[in-house]
Amino acid sequence: MKGVYVEDVGAHEGSEVTVRGWVYNKRSSGKLQFILLRDGTGIIQCVAFKGNFSPEQFEALDRLTQESSVEITGKVRKDSRARGGYELDVTGFNIIQVTENYPITPKEHGTAFLMENRHLWLRSSRQHAILRIRHEVIKACRDYFDDLGFILVDTPIFTPNACEGTTTLFQTEYFDQTAYLTQSGQLYNEATAAAFGKVYCFGPTFRAERSKTRRHLMEFWMVEPEVAFATLDDIMDLAEGLICSVIERVLMRRKAELETLERNLAPLEGIARPFPRVSYDEAVEKMQKAGSEIQWGGDFGGGDETILSEQYTSPVMVHRYPAAVKAFYMQPDPVRQELALCVDMLAPEGYGEIIGGGERIHDHDLLLKRLKDHNLSTEPFQWYLDLRKYGTVPHAGFGMGIERVVSWICGLSHLREAIAFPRMLYRIYP
RNA sequence: UCCUCAGUAGCUCAAUGGUAGAGCAUUCGGCUGUUAACCGAAGGGUUGUAGGUUCGAGUCCUACCUGAGGAGCCA
Known part of the structure; x- marks a missing residue:
């Protein structure tokens, strides 16, 4: 499937699209996973429900780390809770690389470290x-x-x-x-x-x-x-x-x-x-x-x-x-x-x-x-x-x-x- | 080039001259709506380098290295 940029996702409400990018952050709660995907044009929250995947697939999603590269396919849904106004209900995905030990964490960093990176x-x-x-x-x-x-x-x-x-x-x-x-x-x-x-x-x-x-x-x-x-x-x-x-x-x-x-x-x-x-x-x-x-x-x-x-x-x-x-x-x-x-x-x-x-x-x-x-x-x-x-x-x-x-x-x-x-x-x- | 300050876990920081600590990140476990998610557990260290003082140095002294802030000069 052809990729869609996050900034254009709103135009595809109700249909299935593929967004391609990097994991900005991730939260999970047992049977739900919230993956924030960043593609350079914006950030969209992708929601994966355990019941829609095989245990192996769901576990693979769970192993995604910050800045892992991935293609995620899902149905675009308008949601007032979402930052950009839309979310993606995940139906499929293709993991390109699981990133290990990404140095820049969501916490604060000093200037010297950030400039080095x-x-x-x-x-x-x-x-x-x-x-x-x-x-x-x-x-x-x-x-x-x-x-x-x-x-x-x-x-x-x-x-x-x-x-x-x-x-x-x-x-x-x-x-x-x-x-x-x-x-x-x-x-x-x-x-x-x-x-x-x-x-x-x-x-x-x-x-x-x-x-x-x-x-x-x-x-x-x-x-x-x-x-x-x-x-x-x-x-x-x-x-x-x-x-x-x-x-x-x-x-x-x-x-x-x-x-x-x-x-x-x-x-x-x-x-x-x-x-x-x-x-x-x-x-x-x-x-x-x-x-x-x-x-x-x-x-x-x-x-x-x-x-x-x-x-x-x-x-x-x-x-x-x-x-x-x-x-x-x-x-x-x-x-x-x-x-x-x-x-x-x-x-x-x-x-x-x-x-x-x-x-x-x-x-x-x-x-x-x-x-x-x-x-x-x-x-x-x-x-x-x-x-x-x-x-x-x-x-x-x-x-x-x-x-x-x-x-x-x-x-x-x-x-x-x-x-x-x-x-x-x-x-x-x- | 000059002046000032700072170097402790991957990162951000604690630790009266007396056993090296926390949060985040990582790994494992839990949770069907999280927004820097949360809860529980684990691993992780030649305290910038080299000397010195001391019974004992992350802590005090000297030099060096690295970085940050400021000055001069300029856009």
Whole structure:
């Protein structure tokens, strides 16, 4: 018999179907057995009555353990007592494997143990909810840009040089050369933006920083739009629209998952355009008033970001940081040369920076000067300088960290649950 | 890289310097409606590693290993 997914079982009420999956949990009471079967789309309780089976068959069912793989055939029955609304009255089954000593039990476990068993932890309903929301976030991002006429042009993962120079890169062999794993698609995005007008890339990003916090991964996913002729205000509008679109979409389609995670929906539902836009100057002032030690000219610490974002219900956009604390390619503010035309978006509830971007330098000579100021070799950047020689235009873009957004939307206490297999400072297994 | 804390049964945790314990998981038995089912029984240990103090160390001291939390940097 063809298999039916648990999420579709309701459509077959009264008829016999086969569901295929893994035993989530089991309870028995002498002549009755309750098998919770999980198939990835949902969980359904399968009820087996002793009188309907031979003693050998019933005993075989009784021997099923947690995460045993099995196909169960039964009649679909609506039942108000059941979690998903339906139960299966078991008429037959085919045991594929009886699992022995499954390490993750229904009781509590520590993080270290669960991370060691991440490949199995993914089967739990909590991880299931998070990764389904991640999927929705990614799809919402793609749809948002696609609907605005953006072209997806993915950028390389192997790169010959540093994109930003400041952060550490993972180095690898590339036959006879040295290559680095990308830490941003932005530079290549600038080339494709000059080809297609408005583009985005969506891929993994690698940072070899020895960061050990709840906000960092060594490998994470980033969506980066880049738009020719765009100004700082344009991309702030774009970023605001993206976040609203993502939040709206998750609230509409993944409410059940948010409830599984016991996420308080009010802060998400309260997010509305326009997001507050605060200059770096104002932000520093507000932080100092709220008790921060920050001085003008410095970058914000995690605590500073929280102090500022706590003053708003929507994400806040901080623009025009001092150029000195930002990357070499940032366009200076024509009004105040010491400032960069850049923006960081800080998520509410203490989740910190989720977006960073700005206008890029489009003047050839200024860019060349900045490369030299940052002690970067100009040779690997020839192609990048070319973009300023052949029809240069003002342009801007930003990057959004997927795991940080997922983490915020799900209300997670650590980024590691927002990706299936997190790469962290001291953990690369499994 | 720096600071703090923690390593005891497969897992989560107890145990004043004085006989190594419980719940879950596993195995066996009981129960026709269980929802982390419940009830009864059993097996399961070089207390992270190496030294040291002591009549006696899971407990105190030193070093190392592993993990967790935080800082800096960033998305």
